[in-house]
Amino acid sequence: MADRKPLISGNWKMNCNHFEAIQLVQKLSYGLTKDDIEAVDVSIHPPFTDLRSVQTVLEADKIPIALGAQNCHWEAKGAFTGEISPTMLQKLSVSYVICGHSERRQHFGETNEDVNRKVKAILKHEMTPIMAVGETLEQREAGEMEDHIVTQVLEGLVGVKKATVGELVVAYEPIWAIGTGATATPDDAQEVCALIRSTIGEKFGADAAGSIRIQYGGSVKPGTAPELMAQADIDGALIGGASLVPEDFAHCIQYRLR
């Protein structure tokens, strides 16, 4: 199996003004050791208005945490009132951009086609997409989960080169587990992450499947992180609520020690 370095990402969603963001990142850095950061890649995804402040703190204090964004438009510039372009993010040294988060799909009508445009735009600007996929409880109960996930993965990656797919991150986030406290069991999460990897393998080849990092997301907490991270096809976590509590996020990153 390819040697995939785990990636643990904090999705702050619409929380923290830029003052609070600076405090949060500083507190987080106090809780992490050099060993933690060597063993695990860590990214944080503050709101757009915090990015410049957080970038400045990360650079000034030499904190080896990657800066991430929660979304972006696919065009580099233009008449798209209220949108943020990948060029703007790249200029702020953003490394990872979440796209297709279920809250964007649900509340803002993002389609697989939109997500695909974003994936390609993020790659074009030399950042790494974290493409989120996941099913609703209704889809799971109706036995539609597999089809839904496979479609989201394949339509999200249309036109991405085989050689590039392995560099991406896919986040499996069952919608029913996001912010609800209901984590998928490690077996359930593993099953879907394995499905995502085999789907990538069939379409893009074994190298891509072996290299792509697959995160699990949905109510990950310090107590659940170790067992989830122990699964063969889970290479990281996308963490919402617990990433806003510095001690909890640090403990998730330190899952190996627990």
Ligand code: PGA
């Ligand atoms: P949660 O959010 O950890 O609060 O469930 C995860 C996410 O939506 O990325």
